[in-house]
Amino acid sequence: MPEYKIREANINDIDFIVKAIIEAEKSGSEIFSYSKIFNLKEEELNQIFHQMLLEEIEGCEFSISSYLVAEINNKIAGTIGAWIENKENPSTIIRGNLLSYFLPKSSLLFASQQAKIISELNIDHVIDALTFAIVYISPEHRGNHLFELLANEHIKRNKGVKELSIQLMANNVYAIKSYERYGFKKELEMKSDNLKLLEILPYNEKILMKKQLK
Amino acid sequence: MERNEIEKKLEKIFKTVFNNDSIVLTNELTANDVDGWDSLSHMLLISEVEQEFSIRFKLNDLNKMRNVGDMINIITSKLQ
Numbered sequence: 111m112p113e114y115k116i117r118e119a120n121i122n123d124i125d126f127i128v129k130a131i132i133e134a135e136k137s138g139s140e141i142f143s144y145s146k147i148f149n150l151k152e153e154e155l156n157q158i159f160h161q162m163l164l165e166e167i168e169g170c171e172f173s174i175s176s177y178l179v180a181e182i183n184n185k186i187a188g189t190i191g192a193w194i195e196n197k198e199n200p201s202t203i204i205r206g207n208l209l210s211y212f213l214p215k216s217s218l219l220f221a222s223q224q225a226k227i228i229s230e231l232n233i234d235h236v237i238d239a240l241t242f243a244i245v246y247i248s249p250e251h252r253g254n255h256l257f258e259l260l261a262n263e264h265i266k267r268n269k270g271v272k273e274l275s276i277q278l279m280a281n282n283v284y285a286i287k288s289y290e291r292y293g294f295k296k297e298l299e300m301k302s303d304n305l306k307l308l309e310i311l312p313y314n315e316k317i318l319m320k321k322q323l324k
Numbered sequence: 325m326e327r328n329e330i331e332k333k334l335e336k337i338f339k340t341v342f343n344n345d346s347i348v349l350t351n352e353l354t355a356n357d358v359d360g361w362d363s364l365s366h367m368l369l370i371s372e373v374e375q376e377f378s379i380r381f382k383l384n385d386l387n388k389m390r391n392v393g394d395m396i397n398i399i400t401s402k403l404q
Contacts, residue, residue: 147364167387198390203355206366207386218371225364232362 112182112254116263119177119189121164126186127177128159130246137279139312146310147224148217162208169193170201171243172208178263180247180256188247190260194268195235195275201243202235224310230302231316239275239320240268245285257288265323272323280315294319325403330377330396337372341365351393377403 119127132152136142144155162172170176176191195201210218235241242264247256265271276294278285280301298318307314335349342360355361361369373395374380379402389395 165383167383197356198354200355202361202363203366204387206363206370207383209363210367210370211381211383211386213367215371218367221364222368225368228364229360229362232360 112251114180114182114187114254114256114259116178116180116259119174119179121166121174123177123179123186123189124160124163124174126179127163127174127189127191127244128156130189130191130244131159131171132156133246134244135312137282137312138284139281141308141310141312143311147221147228148213149220150213150217158212162212165208167204167208169196169199170205170208172205176243178260178267180251180260182251186248187251187254188256188260189244190242190257190264191244192240192242192264194271195237195239195241197237200235201241227302227304227307228310230304230307231300231311231314233277233298233300233316233318235277236273236275236318236320238271239273240264240271242274242276245276258292261292274321274323276319278317278319279311279313280317281313286317286319289319292321294321325377325400327396327400330399330403333376334373334392334396334399337369337376341369341372349392351391351396353392354390373399379403 132142135144142152145152159172163174166174168175171191176193177189179189180187193201245257276289296317297320299315301315331349338347338349339345342358342365347358370381377399385398389398
């Protein structure tokens with residue numbers, strides 16, 4: 111087993127983190143929801159995500175401080191972005207603030223037409239849970255237990271946390287199995303029969319999984 | 325613009341964005357109290373508010389808002 115080093119991400123890792131966000135959003139499909147919702151090209155969103163991460167605002171997936179990375183031979187092999195969901199300062203609002211500040215007005219207008227249909231799959235974040243939002247392991251490092259290594263380190267750094275939560279699309283069978291092996295259990299499933307959703311999101315069913323910690 | 329005039333305009337925006345005519349604004353109101361107040365609707369809310377009052381929030385302004393009362397205070401300070 112290779113010896114990975116786990117450390118906090120910093121601004122030099124932004125390229126990898128942006129890739130992780132985009133790949134995680136695609137959930138193994140070719141559909142990049144942000145592109146569809148905001149009518150922007152992947153390259154344009156890549157630039158915007160860079161700018162958002164450079165702000166170093168805490169508490170959502172566009173926060174450098176949320177990420178731990180696994181490194182080997184000075185190259186990043188994988189990352190998990192996670193935070194403790196806070197009732198007073200919810201991640202949805204932190205994310206919404208960053209997006210509303212950095213996205214062009216034309217994209218916001220476009221998104222307003224999609225808002226209702228997307229909300230059909232909305233699942234609230236679990237307050238006070240350590241929320242795993244972005245999980246990405248480079249293909250050549252899969253099978254090396256990097257999820258476990260990164261998840262264990264997140265838990266270690268968030269002493270007192272009692273619960274883990276993760277939301278993902280139900281088509282991501284490989285990921286669901288590996289989370290189940292780690293002790294996550296399916297808690298809630300949200301499905302929409304609106305086929306238009308499949309043009310915007312990678313799948314029409316979303317799952318909330320949780321794991322209780324001792 | 326008087327505070328109650330700002331509140332009135334804001335309440336109209338909230339009712340439109342969240343598609344809910346029964347919303348009553350209070351200073352303490354937060355995203356936890358309103359159905360459907362997620363990232364996307366929050367962005368639309370911010371965008372509508374900026375347009376209605378012809379203002380532009382700084383990122384720092386947005387991050388300081390914890391409830392509707394904070395939002396009204398920041399709008400008021402921008403209109404002075």
